[in-house]
Amino acid sequence: MKFSAFGERFINDTGIKDLVDDLGKYAGLEGTIMLGGGNPALIPEVNEIWRNRMAEILKNGDQLQKMLGLYGTSIGSIKFFDALAELLSREYGWPVTGKNIAVINGSQTSCFLLYNMLSGRMPDGASGKILLPLMPEYIGYADQSIDPESFVSFRPGINDYAPNMFKYQVDFDRINMNGVNAITASRPTNPTGNVLTDDEVSRLSELAAEHEIPLILDNAYGLPFPGIIFEDVKPVWNENIVLSMSLSKIGLPATRTGIIVANEKMIEALSAMSAVVSLAPSGVGQEMVLPMLEDGSLIDISRDIVMPYYRAKSRQTIKYIKESFGSLDYSIHKSEGAIFLWLWFKDLGSGSVNLYNRLKKRGVIIVPGEYFFFGLPEEDETWEHRHQCIRVNYSQDFSDVKRGLDIIAEEAAKG
Numbered sequence: 565m566k567f568s569a570f571g572e573r574f575i576n577d578t579g580i581k582d583l584v585d586d587l588g589k590y591a592g593l594e595g596t597i598m599l600g601g602g603n604p605a606l607i608p609e610v611n612e613i614w615r616n617r618m619a620e621i622l623k624n625g626d627q628l629q630k631m632l633g634l635y636g637t638s639i640g641s642i643k644f645f646d647a648l649a650e651l652l653s654r655e656y657g658w659p660v661t662g663k664n665i666a667v668i669n670g671s672q673t674s675c676f677l678l679y680n681m682l683s684g685r686m687p688d689g690a691s692g693k694i695l696l697p698l699m700p701e702y703i704g705y706a707d708q709s710i711d712p713e714s715f716v717s718f719r720p721g722i723n724d725y726a727p728n729m730f731k732y733q734v735d736f737d738r739i740n741m742n743g744v745n746a747i748t749a750s751r752p753t754n755p756t757g758n759v760l761t762d763d764e765v766s767r768l769s770e771l772a773a774e775h776e777i778p779l780i781l782d783n784a785y786g787l788p789f790p791g792i793i794f795e796d797v798k799p800v801w802n803e804n805i806v807l808s809m810s811l812s813k814i815g816l817p818a819t820r821t822g823i824i825v826a827n828e829k830m831i832e833a834l835s836a837m838s839a840v841v842s843l844a845p846s847g848v849g850q851e852m853v854l855p856m857l858e859d860g861s862l863i864d865i866s867r868d869i870v871m872p873y874y875r876a877k878s879r880q881t882i883k884y885i886k887e888s889f890g891s892l893d894y895s896i897h898k899s900e901g902a903i904f905l906w907l908w909f910k911d912l913g914s915g916s917v918n919l920y921n922r923l924k925k926r927g928v929i930i931v932p933g934e935y936f937f938f939g940l941p942e943e944d945e946t947w948e949h950r951h952q953c954i955r956v957n958y959s960q961d962f963s964d965v966k967r968g969l970d971i972i973a974e975e976a977a978k979g
């Protein structure tokens with residue numbers, strides 16, 4: 565069998581594939597401590613809400629048949645668009661209508677469509693780039709562009725925030741807009757738990773507007789749902805911002821529901837692309853949450869159950885780290901949101917992939933940090949920090965997290 569250049573590009577080993585393979589191979593395996601992967605926690609109160617909602621759909625006349633048996637438009641159901649637009653304008657005063665919304669099969673696919681629509685070979689033969697203003701960034705973007713050279717990034721500023729705690733910040737002096745067709749960032753950031761400050765977002769939005777290009781903000785963990793943000797920051801949207809949202813981290817990852825809020829021209833473009841690649845998105849997630857958008861309870865669930873759940877987990881995990889790591893020279897990225905902690909071992913001479921392999925042998929799965937640094941200029945090949953960090957998903961059972969951290973401490977101490 566011969567693969568095309570497109571095929572080769574996606575078949576070759578990618579960081580995201582290793583991660584997904586590990587998840588599949590080790591999840592649920594007796595004795596394995598699963599601190600890798602991006603699975604959200606199964607929160608009992610939230611599970612109960614989904615169970616009840618599904619029971620309601622099953623009982624309610626032909627609602628199940630309609631949910632499962634009909635295609636919607638190529639970007640979802642009009643009832644869903646209107647309910648979400650109404651909620652966003654009620655909650656934040658954003659001037660959005662149903663025409664500003666599209667549903668795509670998972671926000672991973674939304675990003676694939678957006679990045680390839682905006683980067684790669686342009687009609688005039690130029691090479692369009694996507695700028696990532698804050699490294700490290702979500703591993704799942706790294707291999708998404710059909711043109712492997714599409715992503716450009718640069719080193720962040722690193723601020724010591726408190727003893728054994730730091731925070732990355734956008735180093736605006738390093739930005740080079742040459743050939744850039746879009747700026748993108750996750751907020752909160754997977755893997756670090758960083759939340760771009762309001763000032764950083766407003767400067768990035770101004771920069772994008774000045775160059776007449778979109779700012780794509782990936783809100784998979786953000787406001788209003790799932791709302792896993794522990795800082796007091798403002799959600800923003802304007803005609804130049806493409807906001808990517810998802811139902812995954814509120815507990816519905818298997819419904820594959822990604823949502824885009826953008827100007828009408830962008831929504832029309834996505835609608836055309838989505839028709840070609842998937843005909844129509846799944847309607848299950850849209851139907852599950854529709855009444856909760858209408859009465860606003862999706863926001864209540866996020867604020868009153870989901871966010872406090874993760875905040876408590878994050879705080880407890882940080883306490884465990886302090887107990888387990890003792891005299892190691894480590895630093896934790898300030899936990900501002902998302903479901904991960906990002907740990908930096910300053911004396912990790914062997915590198916994070918080596919540490920990952922040693923941990924795997926001892927039954928602890930984490931994600932090595934170097935996958936999350938991409939698009940950097942060649943001169944940063946020697947930047948040691950890239951090899952000294954790991955990502956830990958703290959949403960698992962407390963006793964597993966604690967045992968896992970003890971083993972991480974022992975292995976990290978070996979260098």
Ligand SMILES: Cc1ncc(COP(=O)(O)O)c(C=O)c1O
Pocket residue numbers: 602669670671672673702704750753754782784809810811812817820821822
């Ligand atoms: C930052 C970020 N964006 C997008 C996604 C993709 O989410 P989904 O395709 O389930 O909506 C993830 C998944 O972990 C993520 O962490």
